[in-house]
Amino acid sequence: MTDAASRVRFSGKLRVAALSGLLIGSFVAVGCSKTDSQSSETQPSANQMTLNQPAMPTPVNTAAATTAPSAPKKVVKKRPTTVKYSDQTYGVSFLYPRQYSLKSGADIDSASGLMDFVQPGGVTAVSVEVPKDSYPGTDFAAAFFRVNINKSLTEAECGQFGPSQPLLPGQDAVQPAHLALGGLEMEEIETISGEETNQADTKYYHLFQNGACYEFALGLSTEGTGDDETISPVNREKVFQRLGTILASVKVKPQTAPELAAGSATAPAAQGSVVK
Helix, strand or coil: CCHHHHHHHHHHHHHHHHHHHHHHHHHHHHHHHHHHHHHHHHHHHHHHHHHHCCCCCCCCCHHHHCCCCCCCCCCCCCCCCEEEEEECCCCEEEEEECCCEEECHHHCCHHHCCCCCCCCCEEEEEEEECCHHHCCCECEEEEEEEEEEECCCCHHHHCCCCCCCCCCCCCCCCCCEEEEECCEEEEEEEEEEECCCCEEEEEEEEEEECCEEEEEEEEEEECCCCCCCCCECCCHHHHHHHHHHHHHCCEECCCCHHHHHHCCCCCCCCCEEEEC
16 A cells, blocks of 8 residues: 555554544533523423422420419509598588597597687587507607587677686787688687696698688697606697698588577487498
């Protein structure tokens, strides 16, 4: 075989080899493109399957759901600090501290507080007593708020006060002062009797209404103990301030003409009620 034939044959082999390489490359390229196409086609299907799957339910805390509701809190009602007293006979009502004691009729110690009317005929309707241990370490003996009624006095006589204690030579009688309290027009006077260590200090207030003279007495008595330095004088102003809160709450209900005619000159025993 000549050199030319060898070259031709070699060139033909090269051509076949090149063509084969081209075909192989084409097949590889086609295969890759098909693979990529199939991958891209199958990917949405996988995503679609994922989206179409039902969502898993959220677990429920059965222990919290079955917990019984808490019991309602018990409301404790506090008792009011004051008590209301109403007198059906005389139409008098007032408020007084719950810790004070209320007395009426034969339970009232008439000697503990005198009336200060210019004429006899008065009766005590009700009395509120302050506890004896209210002011420890002092010379405090007793204190009270008292309602007296005198139906035999005129309006002019109701504005006057009787001499609760004899006047000394040259001593003038104490003149009453006018007081407007809670819509009530009253006359006021204060009397002090006894020695310095054992005194009775009383303030009287007169009000004419329903054809009768109403007397409200605020009383304080002291009792000395000699040279005992542990006992100090009670603060009288403070005691009268507490009694004054009762007086400030007083109300007198107006009575009609038939009710006034039903009453006698001597007032009957009071019929009071306490509202707790």
